[in-house]
Amino acid sequence: MAYRALYRVFRPQIFGDLVGQEHITRTLQNALKEKRFSHAYLFSGPRGTGKTSAAKILAKAINCKQGPAAEPCNQCSACEGITEGSVVDVIEIDAASNRGVEEIRDVRDKVKYAPTEVAFKIYIIDEVHMLTTEAFNALLKTLEEPPQHVVFILATTEPHRLPATIISRCQRFDFRSISAKAMMERLCFIADAEDVKISKQALSLMIRVAQGGMRDVLSLFDQILSYAGQTIEEEDVIMVTGVIPQRALSEISQAVLDGDAAKLMELVHQLTSEGKNSEQFLDDVLIYFRDLLVYKTAPNLEEIQHRITGDEQFVEIAHTFDHESLYLIIESLNKSLADMKWATHPKIALEIGLIRLLELNRSQPQKEVLTTEAQPELDQLQKRLTELENKLQQVTQHRSTASTSTTGSGQARRVEAPRRASVPPTVKINEHRIQEILATASRSSLQKLTQQWPDILNQIKKQRIQVHAWLIDGEPVAVGESGVLISFKSAIHRETTEKEQHREIIEGVIQSVLGQPMEMLTLMENQWKEIASELKSEQGQERETSEQREDADPFLEEALKLVGEELLEIKD
Ligand SMILES: [Zn+2]
Structure with a gap:
């Protein structure tokens, strides 16, 4: 048997299969149950959200021998014929391919004839916004007085390009981008059915690349299947798509947080030498920062849950950045991305675009700030301090262990002494x-x-x-x-x-x-x-004991100087 693409095999056959469009399917099903369906529908929405699938399911539900019913039976001759595309009364027109002049003229001439195989003649016009003015006029005439036995289903990704006269004659349904969660469920179902082992990280990455399009994610799934076989890991998705893995994106944003230009350049070098495209690189970084901002604003939003899956660093980084820096960074990345289209050396444009971010994060607003607005900044500062204190603690612990191993004396006093008191004044x-x-x-x-x-x-x-x-x-x-x-x-x-x-x-x-x-x-x-x-x-009076005081320690002083400098660099 010839291999059939996943998106064909798993094309939704009933309304219940349509992912993430419950607001539409429920309305359509209620109308079908009451046999009160319209003569013209407009399905609009991003690509791969199920518009043409919904159109075919609707065509079947209307014409099903058991119907009209809330779901097509998919077993009668009408349902099977429509699925195969062999029913002459269900006509699919792709307006994008030849702008539809001939087809629409044909529609106008033949629309008056009654259907021969099924109860209703159904015209599905995909990418309807691509029709010529002439074709639109012909279509409008037909829509003005549609015969009783005809249903039009128009589908478009760009409803704003349709004449208002057409839109006003249709019952309109807006298809939404499919949420990451809904996609994840559907993909898990398909992987199970196809006996494919695929990691959550790999799925998350595929969803990120497909950006809400079910057909895109299934095509991608197909590609990766033929590359990797029945077991799919995140690395396979990275290989096939050339996308920047989330781990690397987290490292990049951490380097921005740390103001670490050297680390940033090292990452750019490493990823571009693996063959990553500079423009996609910058685009991935942009979307990552955008998601950080979205997470900060609405942590429970479904569409960013795939970021959090298996990556605690993302959450931590989101908490560390303040809103202001994120706005500035996103704005700057957008600009860099636009500039890159004209750049003769995209890699240099990429490097500059990323280095620029370091300044944005370090620049502190000089204007007066209210307490609530300044909270994230304060949080960031406090986090830096905690890190610093941890480092110092590590240093003191290190020293304390060292002194135990050599002499064993003085350890008790060190442990009892308050940690901060052991920091020498510089x-x-x-x-x-x-x-x-x-x-x-x-x-x-x-x-x-x-x-x-x-x-x-x-x-x-x-x-x-x-x-x-x-x-x-x-x-x-x-x-x-x-x-x-x-x-x-x-x-x-x-x-x-x-x-x-x-x-x-x-x-x-x-x-x-x-x-x-x-x-x-x-x-x-x-x-x-x-x-x-x-x-x-x-x-x-009696002299107070000052035995608690520690003498300056060159090792500690050196460590303090190091972390102190790092902190000052970030602050300024
Ligand atoms: Zn049927």
């Missing part, structure tokens, strides 16, 4: 100025500032959300006549708060709230403890 403290401030400091002025601190933080947040995110780690510990002393738990927070442009904002806000210029001085919590205990002992 910004020197201005001891002289601190002493000056402490000399004029009073408990009441500190209390006053502590009360106003939330207000100060709030105003800073309005000016620049990032500065707020750094400063929030700090706590005012002393207020003198000309300065405020702030103690930090985290060295990175302190270091970044000290940056000149951040200091300006903070001191500006403090001045506006307190009504006088104040210098901001910072130090680490352990340093403050030491100073505070010295102060107490000077006041005749």
Whole structure:
């Protein structure tokens, strides 16, 4: 037996087979049950959504010897004849092939004759928008006064190209793109029936490539079957379609997040050397970012569920990007894609298109931002910090293990000591100025500032959300006549708060709230403890123990410098 294409074998034969168009099939079936069907239907919608299949099922349901019925029996001579295309009263016209002048003239001449084999003469005109003006006029005449025994079913992917006079005479049904979930179910059913083993990832990828067209996805299925045989993996789909695998897309967006240009170029090189087409490459990246945005906006939307299947990284990346960056990235990719059509070196255009994204993600809005709008940004910042802290923890653990293996001593103390306290300060403290401030400091002025601190933080947040995110780690510990002393738990927070442009904002806000210029001085919590205990002992009290404090560790300092630099690069 000759091989028959899947989309023919699995062409829907009853309304129940039509995937994802329940809103249409239910209406049609109700009309059939009540035998109140129209003389002209217009089926519009994207390609591969089941318009012509629905037309043939409708033709059968109307003409079935058991009908008209909600479903054709598919066993009587009428049903079988229509399925095979041998019933002369069911006429299929493809307007795209010859623009239909002859056929429509023929329709006009013969429409008045009664059907010979079945109860109703049915004209199915596919791609009806392709008809010439002359053919449209002929069709319109027929539609104006259709004989009782005739039903027209017009199908089109571009209903806006139809004359309004035609549309107004038809009962119109809009076919939807088939959701990924509905496609997945149908494909699983077909794979089962054909005894094909196919992974979920492979199915997801096929669905992504077909973009909602059932016929396309089945043609693709056919192609992959003849390439891979009865067992299909994601790699087979990648080989046949040349699509960029989701894993690679996740890596690309992660590189954009990390601001890692080298990694990005490495991925481009790797994928293009595998023969990926630059334009499709960029297109795949664009759709990936678009899906990130869709997921962020509506995480439960069915059409992006295929992205999430078997890929936790997608969800994580979606949470890390903020809306603003995603908008900018998508806009930029769209532009790059348009530019690429004219590029003499598409690969270079691809590289530039991707490198451009790094700047977009790193650029932070300078305008005033409201708290709610800034939330994603803050989330991103906090995520970076968590990563950073994890890295530091790994480093300390590493060191702690190392010290156990050599001497075994000091480990207990290390474990008990708060993790952050073991981070050495990398910004020197201005001891002289601190002493000056402490000399004029009073408990009441500190209390006053502590009360106003939330207000100060709030105003800073309005000016620049990032500065707020750094400063929030700090706590005012002393207020003198000309300065405020702030103690930090985290060295990175302190270091970044000290940056000149951040200091300006903070001191500006403090001045506006307190009504006088104040210098901001910072130090680490352990340093403050030491100073505070010295102060107490000077006041005749017992010296506090400072055994918890750790000495600077060159290894840690180096690690901190590394991650600190990375963070600063992303921030700026
Ligand atoms: Zn039948």
